[in-house]
Amino acid sequence: MPIEVPPGGFLPPPAVPQPNIFPMEWRVDTAKLADIYERSKRQVWNPSDLPWGALHPERWSREQRVAMMYWWAVLANFDGSGPAVFARATIHAFEQHEEDPVRKCFFAITRDEINHEECCHRAIAALVPGGPLDFAATTDLELAAVNNIGWLYHNGGRYWSGYKKAIEQYPLAILFTSFMMGEVASSTLFRGMYGSCTIPVFREVFERIGRDEARHLQICITILEKDWPGLSDEHKETITRQLRAGFVFLSMILWEPPNQFWEIPDTFLPNHRELIGIAREAGLGVLSYEDQADNWRVAMARVRSLVERWGIEFPAIPELDIDGVDVGDISAEDIIPVF
């Protein structure tokens, strides 16, 4: 049968209303991103294969187990939110018809973050079955841990609502600056903890996650170098604010929460310090307050030199003696960064 051609020519289909994942196309503008995606497929790992059986939680006191579980639960506020955050960003990238490697890199980050979340889950389940929230807490330490985790997740919930709005509202360059902050923070955190942790399976977790986060950071920087040149002054100001929001949010896991955004009761910080101190003594690898501050300062200097190349001002971070632009108060709507 011959192909049928209507006498007046083919009837063109209606344009697909946007935003939409259709029409399908696989455009490649940035070969480097395609390379990073290939690398992420080759470097894939399986958390189930790590030597969890060698953990032997009974070798620690109940307090130490609860304190280490607490740290993993704090981490889950960040790393555990990664899958949902990047899954949503992946769909958004499809709807915006971002080039194919951008979409695939988002997907790869989602895949990695599922592994990181699984590590949080496995560590918590091994240390305190039923944790982080659903175990029979009886001592003051256990009750304080549960209370703090509850407050943390309250704040995580506020950030999630803000994120869902932000993703529709901001251009990718702004979202990615926030993601970049998260990746700088996480690669810094896991590198530091890998160096000081004395528990073999956790060291291995920190090493693997650290390598993933370094790759995520590379993805973010590659996308930003492509998108930053086109930014308006208004967008640049938003990014300056986002960098401060990143510091405010991520300090909860990298250091200590500053006096902004976080809705926490007065008991939170003293009990947090106590729990983290016990986890540190148990060998988890949490750095000292001063070492954390030093690491955070070095990470900020790295971000600063990156953004200033594109004429983006850096915010003031008086907590770390970093001078810069005063961006005022930070609200839940400002918080985008993730690990």
Ligand SMILES: [Fe+2]
């Ligand atoms: Fe990440």
Ligand SMILES: [Fe+2]
């Ligand atoms: Fe992560």
